[in-house]
Structures are given as C-alpha cells and as structure tokens.
Amino acid sequence: MVNITRIGRYVPRYRLRRSAIAGALSGVFPGQLEGDSGYRAVCASDEDATTLAVAAALDTVGMAGQAGSILLGAIAPTHSGRQDAAIVADVLAMASAEARDVIGMRAGTSALIQAIRDAQATGKTALALAVAHQRPLMQSPRALAAADTAIGMLVGTEPGLARYLGSCASTVDSPAQFQVGDRQVAYHWEERWSREVSVQLAESTVTRLLQSLQVNPSEIAMLVWPVTNGQAHRILANRIGISSECRFFGADVQGPDHGIASALIQLDHALSCAERDEKILLIDSGQGCEALLFVASGTADRPESAGATGAADEGIEVSYATYLRWAGLIDVDRGLRAEGESLVSLSLRHRHASFLARLQGGRCMHCATPQLPMSLVCVRCAAVRTQVPVSFATTTGTLRTWSADYLAASDAPPVLAGLIDFEGGGRLMMALTDCQVDEIHTGMRVKPAFRVRSRDPRGHTQYFWKAAPAAASPS
Amino acid sequence: MTTSIRDRVCIIGMGCSRFGERWECSTEDLIWEAFHEAAQAADVSPAELKYAWYATALEEQHIGKSGIPLALALRLRHAAVGFCAASGMEALRCASYAVAAGVCDIALALGCEKLKDTGFGGVPQSAAWGLSALYWPALTSPAAFAQLAHAYRARHGVDESLLREAMAYVSVKSHANGVANPKAHLRKTITAEQVLNAPPVAPPIGLLDCCGVSDGAACAIVCSPDAAKRRGITHPVTLKALSYAVSYGEEAQLQGWDGSHLPAVRNCAEKAYRMAGIDEPRSQIDLAQVHDCFSIAELVLLEDLMLCEEGRACQTVLAGRFDNHGAIPSQTDGGLKCFGHPISASGLRMVYELYQQLSLNAGDRQLQRRLRVGLAQSLGGLPHLCASGIAILGVSD
Numbered sequence: 001m002v003n004i005t006r007i008g009r010y011v012p013r014y015r016l017r018r019s020a021i022a023g024a025l026s027g028v029f030p031g032q033l034e035g036d037s038g039y040r041a042v043c044a045s046d047e048d049a050t051t052l053a054v055a056a057a058l059d060t061v062g063m064a065g066q067a068g069s070i071l072l073g074a075i076a077p078t079h080s081g082r083q084d085a086a087i088v089a090d091v092l093a094m095a096s097a098e099a100r101d102v103i104g105m106r107a108g109t110s111a112l113i114q115a116i117r118d119a120q121a122t123g124k125t126a127l128a129l130a131v132a133h134q135r136p137l138m139q140s141p142r143a144l145a146a147a148d149t150a151i152g153m154l155v156g157t158e159p160g161l162a163r164y165l166g167s168c169a170s171t172v173d174s175p176a177q178f179q180v181g182d183r184q185v186a187y188h189w190e191e192r193w194s195r196e197v198s199v200q201l202a203e204s205t206v207t208r209l210l211q212s213l214q215v216n217p218s219e220i221a222m223l224v225w226p227v228t229n230g231q232a233h234r235i236l237a238n239r240i241g242i243s244s245e246c247r248f249f250g251a252d253v254q255g256p257d258h259g260i261a262s263a264l265i266q267l268d269h270a271l272s273c274a275e276r277d278e279k280i281l282l283i284d285s286g287q288g289c290e291a292l293l294f295v296a297s298g299t300a301d302r303p304e305s306a307g308a309t310g311a312a313d314e315g316i317e318v319s320y321a322t323y324l325r326w327a328g329l330i331d332v333d334r335g336l337r338a339e340g341e342s343l344v345s346l347s348l349r350h351r352h353a354s355f356l357a358r359l360q361g362g363r364c365m366h367c368a369t370p371q372l373p374m375s376l377v378c379v380r381c382a383a384v385r386t387q388v389p390v391s392f393a394t395t396t397g398t399l400r401t402w403s404a405d406y407l408a409a410s411d412a413p414p415v416l417a418g419l420i421d422f423e424g425g426g427r428l429m430m431a432l433t434d435c436q437v438d439e440i441h442t443g444m445r446v447k448p449a450f451r452v453r454s455r456d457p458r459g460h461t462q463y464f465w466k467a468a469p470a471a472a473s474p475s
Numbered sequence: 476m477t478t479s480i481r482d483r484v485c486i487i488g489m490g491c492s493r494f495g496e497r498w499e500c501s502t503e504d505l506i507w508e509a510f511h512e513a514a515q516a517a518d519v520s521p522a523e524l525k526y527a528w529y530a531t532a533l534e535e536q537h538i539g540k541s542g543i544p545l546a547l548a549l550r551l552r553h554a555a556v557g558f559c560a561a562s563g564m565e566a567l568r569c570a571s572y573a574v575a576a577g578v579c580d581i582a583l584a585l586g587c588e589k590l591k592d593t594g595f596g597g598v599p600q601s602a603a604w605g606l607s608a609l610y611w612p613a614l615t616s617p618a619a620f621a622q623l624a625h626a627y628r629a630r631h632g633v634d635e636s637l638l639r640e641a642m643a644y645v646s647v648k649s650h651a652n653g654v655a656n657p658k659a660h661l662r663k664t665i666t667a668e669q670v671l672n673a674p675p676v677a678p679p680i681g682l683l684d685c686c687g688v689s690d691g692a693a694c695a696i697v698c699s700p701d702a703a704k705r706r707g708i709t710h711p712v713t714l715k716a717l718s719y720a721v722s723y724g725e726e727a728q729l730q731g732w733d734g735s736h737l738p739a740v741r742n743c744a745e746k747a748y749r750m751a752g753i754d755e756p757r758s759q760i761d762l763a764q765v766h767d768c769f770s771i772a773e774l775v776l777l778e779d780l781m782l783c784e785e786g787r788a789c790q791t792v793l794a795g796r797f798d799n800h801g802a803i804p805s806q807t808d809g810g811l812k813c814f815g816h817p818i819s820a821s822g823l824r825m826v827y828e829l830y831q832q833l834s835l836n837a838g839d840r841q842l843q844r845r846l847r848v849g850l851a852q853s854l855g856g857l858p859h860l861c862a863s864g865i866a867i868l869g870v871s872d
Binding site: 348352371417418421 | 594597605619626629725729733
C-alpha cells in the first residue's frame with residue numbers, strides 16, 4: 001500500500017500581468033483582456049527548471065529528507081544529457097537515491113506513477129517532482145496563461161494524505177506541446193476536436209481502470225483533469241456515469257496554465273478539501289492519457305507547505321520586455337564584459353561539491369565557530385583540521401552590507417550582492433535575488449535560494465546559492 | 476635580533492610612464508619608458524642589474540605570471556628576475572629586502588599593466604580557475620566599495636548628502652591635481668555638480684567617483700646607502716618603512732567586522748609607523764598618496780591611516796586638510812583617480828610621486844613647503860578581503 005505522504009510547492013516571486021502582455025502585443029489578443037487584472041508567476045533570470053525543482057524538493061522533504069528515488073517530470077530536459085533529477089539529488093545529499101528525469105506532455109503524472117511503483121517495489125520513499133518552466137513564444141496563445149512553478153510529492157508506505165489504488169494508461173502520438181531546441185512550441189489543434197479526442201481517450205482509459213479496480217463510477221467524488229476546454233469534465237462524467245455530485249478540478253480554463261505540473265497541482269487542490277475515504281480520479285492527457293485513482297485520508301493532519309506562501313505572496317511585477325529578456329526569448333547584447341566568462345572546472349566543482357551544491361561550511365569543534373567555506377585552519381582559533389560539516393542551506397541570515405552594481409555583466413542589472421551574517425554564526429558574500437533595489441536595507445532578513453550562477457561558453461550551467469528576502473523565499 | 480628596513484635602502488632613481496589609453500604601446504614599450512627615466516636618473520644600465528622584480532596582474536606573453544616579461548623587455552641576461560603578483564609596492568619590498576640583506580648593491584622594482592586592450596570599462600574579473608569563480612557573486616570593484624560606503628555611513632551616522640559632497644570634493648581635488656601632471660591619464664577639471672550627476676555605477680559611487688583604468692608602468696632603482704655614497708649621492712631619499720598586511724578571513728568569515736573600515740590597512744599602518752618611528756602621523760606625515768580607487772576609499776583610508784579622526788573624514792576633507800595647501804596634501808599627482816590605475820604600476824607610481832616631491836623634482840606641482848616624510852599606501856583586493864602595502868619615505872639629513 002502506497003500513500004502520498006507529503007506535498008511541497010514552489011512559486012517564483014516575479015509576476016507578469018496578463019494585460020501587460022496583451023498591451024505589449026497590441027492587436028494579437030483583441031478584446032480578450034479588457035479589465036483583466038490577472039497575472040502569472042514567472043521565473044527570475046537566475047531560475048530554470050532545475051532550480052524550480054530544487055526549491056519544490058526542499059519544500060517537500062527539506063535538507064535532511066531522504067528518498068530511495070527521485071523522479072523529475074518536465075516537458076523537456078533542461079540540460080540534455082545532464083539529468084535534472086541528479087542535480088536535485090546532489091543538492092539534497094541523496095547520493096544513494098536513484099535519480100531519473102521523466103520527459104513528456106504528462107511528465108508530472110508519469111513521474112508520480114514511477115515514484116509510486118518504485119515505492120511499491122522497494123518499500124522506500126520516492127520523491128516525484130513536476131516542473132513547469134514555461135517560455136511560450138511571443139504571440140502564442142499560451143503566452144497569456146503559462147505560469148512557472150514546481151510541485152513535489154513524496155510517496156511511501158507510511159500513512160499519508162491519500163492512498164493510491166491503481167492506474168491505467170493509453171498512448172497515442174498526438175502532441176499538442178513540445179520543444180524544438182530552446183523553442184517551446186504550442187501545437188494546439190482546433191479546440192473542439194482536441195476536446196473530443198481527449199474525452200474519447202479518457203473514457204476508454206478510465207473505464208479500464210475502474211473495471212480493473214472494481215470501482216463503480218458513481219463512487220468518484222472528485223475528478224481532477226487539467227483541460228483546455230471547460231466542458232470536458234461534464235461530457236466525460238456523463239459518458240462514464242460519474243455522479244453529478246462529483247467535484248471538478250482543472251476545469252477553470254481562465255486560470256494560470258501550469259503546464260505539465262497542472263495535474264499534480266490540481267490533485268493537491270483536491271486533497272486539500274477532500275473528506276476521508278473520498279475517491280479522487282486523476283486524469284492527465286497528452287500523447288495519450290493516464291488515469292490514477294486515490295482515496296483521500298482527510299485533511300486534518302496535512303502539513304502546511306512553506307512553498308504555498310510563495311503563491312500567496314504578491315510578488316514583484318516585471319514588464320513583458322524584462323520577462324522576454326530573462327526567459328531568453330529575445331537576443332540580448334550583454335556586453336564584452338560578459339564574454340570573459342570561462343569554462344567551469346569540473347574537478348574543482350567536484351572537490352567542493354558540498355559547499356557549492358549544499359552550501360555546506362564547517363564548525364570548529366575547538367571554538368564552535370561556524371564558517372564558510374570549510375577550511376583546514378579555523379578562522380577564529382587557528383585550530384587545524386577541527387571542522388565538522390554544517391549546512392547553511394536552510395539557515396536564515398541578516399544582510400550586513402550591500403551594493404547595487406550597474407557595471408557587472410548581468411541579464412538582470414543591477415547585480416545585487418551583500419555580506420550575509422548567518423544565524424548562529426558564519427558569514428559569506430552572496431549575490432542577492434528575488435528583490436528590488438528599493439526594498440534592500442542593512443539588517444534585512446534573508447535565506448538561501450539555489451539559483452543559476454553562470455552559464456559557461458559550452459552551455460554548462462553552474463548553480464550556487466544566493467540570498468533571497470526571507471519572507472518571500474520558500475524553505 | 477630583528478632590525479627595521481629604516482634608512483638601510485635608498486632610492487636613487489625612479490621612472491614612470493605616462494599613464495592612460497596607450498593604444499600605441501605594448502607592455503614592453505611601457506616598461507622601457509618607465510625604466511629609461513629611472514636608469515637615466517640613477518645612471519644605471521640594464522647590465523648592472525643583478526636582481527629585479529616585476530609586478531603584473533595580467534601578462535601578455537600567455538605563459539603565466541612571472542618575471543619573464545621584464546627579462547624580455549630589458550633583456551636582463553644576467554639578472555635574477557622575480558615576480559611579485561599584482562603589486563608594485565610588493566616588488567619594491569622584494570628589491571629593498573635584497574639590498575638590505577646585502578645580496579646585491581642595486582635592484583630594480585618595476586610594475587606594469589596593460590588594461591586598455593580588454594575593450595570594456597572597469598578592471599577585468601580575476602582568473603577563472605579558482606573556487607571563487609564558482610560561487611563569487613559577479614560584483615565588480617566599485618560595487619564592493621559601495622558596500623564600504625553604506626557601512627561607513629551606518630557606523631558613523633553620516634548623512635548621505637554629506638558623504639556624497641565629501642566624495643565629490645575628493646574627485647574634484649584629484650582632477651585639479653591631475654591637470655598639473657603631464658603623465659596623468661585624466662587631465663580635465665570637473666565640478667562637484669558633474670560628479671553628483673554622473674551616471675551611477677554602484678550607488679553611491681558614480682562614474683566620476685571611479686579611478687581611471689589605464690595602461691602604464693612605474694619603477695624604482697634601489698641601492699644601499701654605501702652604494703649611494705659611492706655614486707656621489709649625499710642626501711638620498713631613503714625608505715623609512717615598508718610594511719604589508721593582508722586579510723586572513725576575519726572580515727569575510729566572522730561576524731565582528733561591520734564593513735565600515737579596512738582592518739588590514741590599520742594593521743599595516745601601525746606596523747609602518749612603528750618601523751619609521753612615527754608616533755603622531757597627523758603631524759609627522761607631510762605628504763600622502765593613498766589608494767583612491769574610488770572616492771569613498773580615499774575617505775576611509777585617511778581614517779585607517781590615522782591621518783584624520785575616525786568618523787570625521789567627510790568634515791576633515793571638506794575643511795581642506797588634504798588639499799595642496801592643507802596640512803597633509805594627498806593625491807598631489809592626481810591619484811589613482813586621475814593619474815590612472817594600471818594595477819601593478821600604481822604602488823610604484825605613488826612612491827614615484829613621493830620621490831619627486833621629496834627630491835624637489837615635481838615641476839609645476841612641487842609643493843612649496845619643507846617636506847621630510849611622505850607616505851604611500853596601496854591596496855589589493857576588495858574591502859572584505861584585501862592586502863595593503865605602505866611605504867614611508869624620507870630625505871636623509
């Protein structure tokens with residue numbers, strides 16, 4: 001018996017107003033956004049699918065968490081050949097975990113199924129992550145709705161939020177969204193045709209699932225299915241015989257589009273209001289269909305997700321031009337200074353992996369002074385080889401000095417940096433992120449966030465920790 | 476028993492190239508320009524040099540940093556040519572120690588930098604293969620010194636407008652001095668209003684709060700007092716102190732330092748004054764050249780060097796104490812601000828100005844007063860991780 005035991009979430013802090021997109025693309029979306037005040041959360045310039053996944057994983061299991069496997073679902077690989085899941089495992093110090101990326105239009109749900117099967121087979125916990133790092137091309141219909149986020153679900157044999165009952169899949173090559181190189185392509189066909197095909201596939205897949213589990217359709221209390229047509233749930237429910245009392249999730253086609261993370265996010269919403277023993281049917285469409293059945297445990301002991309606070313935060317509004325620059329959707333001349341960046345030394349990175357990936361420093365056993373990075377000789381008492389590892393990745397700190405640098409090469413000038421004093425000791429000069437110049441002040445509370453530090457000429461992305469305002473950054 | 480360097484080494488010749496955008500010059504040309512002036516003054520040929528030290532941050536030969544560019548430029552066939560990282564002041568220290576130790580009678584210290592071939596403003600970022608390349612936030616030097624400004628204001632409760640006014644005063648003063656210096660990079664007077672309205676680089680540092688990034692070379696030929704006497708020099712300029720101090724991690728890793736001053740410079744100054752027998756620097760130093768890479772640096776360094784009361788640099792500077800007619804003229808040659816900052820030449824350039832003033836050879840900018848003791852202070856790195864060198868020079872009676 002496998003349960004969903006924990007759920008974590010990450011929402012970037014930056015916000016893009018839908019009306020700003022429509023305004024920038026005058027004439028492209030006529031009459032669609034009059035009076036619209038909606039926004040979508042978008043990544044900062046130093047975020048990508050990998051950092052989103054790390055943030056959601058930390059929100060789900062924390063730095064001390066363990067899992068037998070990590071399954072990371074994404075529409076396309078962030079770094080072809082270099083698995084995102086392995087980077088997450090490195091940051092979370094899960095060296096013995098099996099880490100695999102799951103790619104495709106319903107990668108989030110596929111990652112969850114794989115995690116469940118891993119947990120069934122090994123008896124260990126497994127972490128499923130679904131990441132939506134979306135960069136729709138200008139004028140694409142998805143440009144108005146696509147939002148960036150990531151969600152994590154830990155599954156295992158311990159009691160949890162919902163019990164997994166079974167799943168069933170169908171496969172058809174009918175891609176509506178894919179990636180060619182760096183370009184994310186929306187290939188949505190005529191909407192009513194798409195709806196009909198989706199409903200037909202879902203009908204056959206769900207029917208097989210319910211028959212195999214010997215569950216009557218009338219027992220379904222919640223139908224979770226991210227769709228692009230708001231009638232799809234009702235049509236499917238009628239065809240299968242699902243009760244009219246059944247609550248639908250994912251039918252709000254005006255809301256943000258969380259891409260391949262949508263199914264798990266909607267499942268999270270359903271679980272947050274599910275009563276004990278209610279059956280939840282999860283459907284995810286794309287190149288076929290996947291259907292999963294859960295039974296809820298009730299919401300009483302549900303742990304609060306720190307990442308959810310990110311969703312509630314008002315965030316920082318960015319212009320559409322800034323977003324396009326950050327998302328790499330337009331070419332930018334970053335100046336000659338930027339081209340001095342050189343290759344990342346893999347041997348050096350490997351040698352210092354605990355510091356670079358996990359923000360691990362040392363604590364001197366002789367004088368108890370925490371310090372970053374760890375060194376052979378203690379900075380305070382000069383004792384030799386007395387330091388034991390200590391992670392600062394979840395330690396809050398205070399900004400001592402800071403500056404806004406308009407000279408440094410950056411995708412998001414000015415470069416913000418400051419000296420951070422960590423709670424309990426330890427200090428490091430760090431880049432600041434997720435904040436604007438006018439909100440920074442000496443004494444500001446910050447906490448570490450795993451972000452892109454640089455990309456070398458061969459495309460290798462170097463990650464490190466930056467300091468984000470403590471109130472806005474998920475733990 | 477240890478002894479001081481005091482009066483055991485004389486400077487018998489110094490040279491300095493014109494600093495600036497020397498598009499037509501290679502490193503070799505700049506080295507020759509500086510060396511030629513020093514060699515003529517000291518009546519020394521390259522063949523007489525058995526020891527030489529070279530300082531550079533960026534070298535042109537693509538063989539790594541070493542003394543080789545100097546050996547190539549001057550064809551120092553018989554000399555042991557050492558290398559001293561990015562500090563002309565450190566090259567001077569090596570050459571002086573060799574003379575004081577009796578290893579040689581004459582030694583050369585030369586620093587050179589060719590920065591204008593990068594194609595962009597500011598100093599290039601440091602080498603890419605260290606750990607810092609994988610985690611250091613991409614902030615530049617002005618941004619690091621902007622942090623010094625924020626912390627200084629916070630510690631001493633200095634009003635922002637007062638700090639900006641004093642910073643502007645420092646820049647205006649250096650530009651006025653640079654105009655009188657034919658070797659300076661930036662030779663144009665500016666107004667405080669221009670400084671305050673200049674484009675921001677890293678607030679409160681604006682474009683006109685930053686020093687010139689220049690090509691240039693500077694050198695010193697040093698010898699023992701006996702060797703100077705043999706050459707007929709009766710009142711040589713001698714070294715009264717050479718001190719050096721570096722951060723060991725206290726500022727960057729422990730939480731005590733508030734970022735408002737430079738402990739390594741204070742440490743360096745204390746050692747230098749002790750070496751030179753100076754008890755009251757404010758009355759015993761006649762002339763100072765400090766590492767004014769940014770205007771805020773000059774203000775803070777004057778305090779760290781104990782040349783003005785802590786927390787009162789703005790008021791003291793604005794009162795004219797460091798003007799040419801003030802008690803301790805500083806940056807009389809335009810400083811890093813206007814003479815320019817070819818990194819490894821700057822320490823020796825400062826000593827060059829002291830040498831010229833103490834030898835009464837400063838031409839139009841010669842200070843009209845009795846000058847006995849001058850101080851030059853150079854800095855490497857950033858406020859939270861830095862190295863500081865100080866040379867104190869005097870004229871033998």
